[in-house]
Amino acid sequence: MKDHLKLTSKQEKTLKRLEEVLKQQNVRLTKGRLEILKIIIVKEHPTLNDIIAVLEETGHKVNVMSVYNTLDMLLDKHIIYANIFNGKQICYEPRVQESYHLKCDSCQEVHHIDHLGQFGEFFKSLTKSSEVVGWNCDHFKIEIHGTCPKCHEDLLKKNH
Numbered sequence: 001m002k003d004h005l006k007l008t009s010k011q012e013k014t015l016k017r018l019e020e021v022l023k024q025q026n027v028r029l030t031k032g033r034l035e036i037l038k039i040i041i042v043k044e045h046p047t048l049n050d051i052i053a054v055l056e057e058t059g060h061k062v063n064v065m066s067v068y069n070t071l072d073m074l075l076d077k078h079i080i081y082a083n084i085f086n087g088k089q090i091c092y093e094p095r096v097q098e099s100y101h102l103k104c105d106s107c108q109e110v111h112h113i114d115h116l117g118q119f120g121e122f123f124k125s126l127t128k129s130s131e132v133v134g135w136n137c138d139h140f141k142i143e144i145h146g147t148c149p150k151c152h153e154d155l156l157k158k159n160h
């Protein structure tokens with residue numbers, strides 16, 4: 001069996017936080033489920049196929065249906081989020097309170113930003129505005145489309 005996934009200290013913290021949320025909901029994290037959650041934390045925005053590939057690489061016996069069931073459960077408990085960036089494939093990521101995605105419509109790259117800095121307050125005020133109509137907001141997702149620096153540069157060169 002190959003080396004297990006190595007989590008950075010930040011990823012370790014994310015895992016602990018999510019495990020705590022699961023515990024509060026009385027969900028037992030079996031070894032298999034834990035491994036899937038770790039993959040989602042370590043690999044940025046993996047698809048179902050990516051997750052299966054990592055499981056196989058690390059010497060796990062893969063049962064696609066049970067991977068699927070685990071993803072379903074984690075989604076249901078708001079432990080992970082599902083995103084569709086290219087209109088086709090679903091990518092998973094750990095739950096975060098605040099984040100947004102920059103998507104390049106030219107090369108399809110997705111950039112994840114979770115430090116909102118001074119804009120954090122602005123985003124929070126957006127959820128506040130929904131409370132006015134009686135909603136209790138859990139989280140929000142924002143996707144900003146455009147061209148990444150590299151594609152933008154290529155485009156300028158082409159038009160020159």
Ligand SMILES: [Zn+2]
Nearest residue numbers: 104107148151
């Ligand atoms: Zn690009």
Ligand SMILES: [Zn+2]
Nearest residue numbers: 045093101112
């Ligand atoms: Zn993300």
